[in-house]
Every structure is written in structure tokens, then in C-alpha cells.
Amino acid sequence: MNSQVCVKTALAAVLEELAFMFADPPPLNLPVVIPEALNLVSIHYTGEHEGTVWLLASSAFCLALHENMIGSSDDDTDIENKAADAFKELCNVVTGQMVTMRFGTQCRFTLSIPALRAATAEDWKHIVETCGAEPLYVDQEHFVLVALEEEFQG
């Protein structure tokens, strides 16, 4: 399976299982709009193979993800940090699923702690260009970009 297809498949499966959110390719007649207030999270994996999983999405997506994962509560203080934490956990689970899908359960990997930062449209375009990534359209509302950058050894 192509690396970008693999990581997109992992993202769609994890979103459905973890947050009951549904990811599909954007409709052909819908232009991709790069979200504002972007967050970027990445995890580097090392072992028999090495690479990085990148995940970019809007703050609105992170809030929706958090709410779907644990529901709203009376204690919605610090909600932006909680949403960011949910986004990091999504990347963690996607990376774990992706390495198993791509390399099997015989390989052993170490995953870095997720690194999160604010991102720009330039980051989005750069990852699209360097990885050949294409966004997914989640719940017919959010464009989410996921990419796998593999490092070839030897």
C-alpha cells in the first residue's frame, strides 16, 4: 500500500473508532480550503524503519475531536489545551496503527512524544508538495491533512 494511502486509511479508521467521526476524500467539486488557525502535530518513529507522521487541522476540528472523544462536561475550562491534547492523542494512535499496517507486528518501533505547534498555510502547502499528501474531509466540515514522510536507510 502506498505510504500516503496507508496513513490516510489509518486516520480514517482511528477517527471512526476513537471519536465516531467520518473521513472521506473531499468531493471532486469542492475546492480544498486551507483552514485558518491551523495546528500541526508530528510524531517521529524509529526502529527498523524511520519516519514522521504529520497531522494538520484547524482549531475548530480539534475542539470537535475533543468533544466527540469525551463529550462536553461542566468543567470546560482550559478547553483549547484539552482540544490540543486530543489532537496529539489522535496523532499518537494513528502513528501506532500506521506502523502496524505498513510494517506488521514483527517490527518494533519507538514513537516520539507528539510535538504540537501552530502552523500556517505555508506549512500545509509544503507538506502537500514534499509528501504528495492529500487532505481528508471529516464529517463534511473539516479539511484534515495527514502525511507520512519516510526516511530511507542505507
Next chain:
Amino acid sequence: MAFNILIVDDSSTVRAMIRKTLVLSKIPLGELFEAGNGAEALERLKTSWVDLVLCDINMPVMSGQELVAHMREDDLLKTIPVAIVSTEGSDERIDELKAMGISAYLRKPFKPEEIGALVLDVLHQEPAP
């Protein structure tokens, strides 16, 4: 009998998900403690009686595997059951953890009912009617 459970994960979202699942289950609960890594978990275990530890592997400061190793070297802690809840998929690492005496392993992403079933199984409890 009510059970005290320690949830160890660096993600506050995962801790909240597990807490909510346990509260909504019919498992007789005492106190639910939380820790963000293995070192915080050890501190909690020194001061509070815990019947079960639910633990992630990949965490900063001290990993879940290191926490299990520390617990197994401590006469007071080595009999506390530990269930791993992690995204880890490597057969080798899971076998290592089983050899260290973990009671159960659940891979993320998990369904809420899987957490409830795991806790009931490890604590040897029947589901409530």
C-alpha cells in the same frame, strides 16, 4: 467491595475517557486516581492503596514499561495488577510486558465496553445485572 484504580497516561483526554467509562460502568469504584507518567504513578502508589493500574506505555519522564519494572522490584507494589492500554502493536514488546507479569493488554483505539470488560476480568468481577 469498591476498587481504587490508577489511570496512567500522558494524555488528559485518554484519562478523561477512561474515567468517564469507568464511572458509567457498573464496576464498584472507590477512588479514581490519575497520573501523567510512570514517575507520578509511583508517587501515587506510595501514598494510596490501589487495586488496579491502567497504564499507557509511551510517556515522557518514565514509560509504562519502566513503571511495571519498578513495581515488580517493590515488595509492596509487585502484586498490584497492571493492565496496559496503548497504541503499541509490536508482538515483541507485548511479549516482554507479559513476561513482566502484566494482567492484560488493550490496544488503542478502544471501545468503552472493552475497558469495562478488561477491568472486570482483571479484578475477577462478574458484570452487574
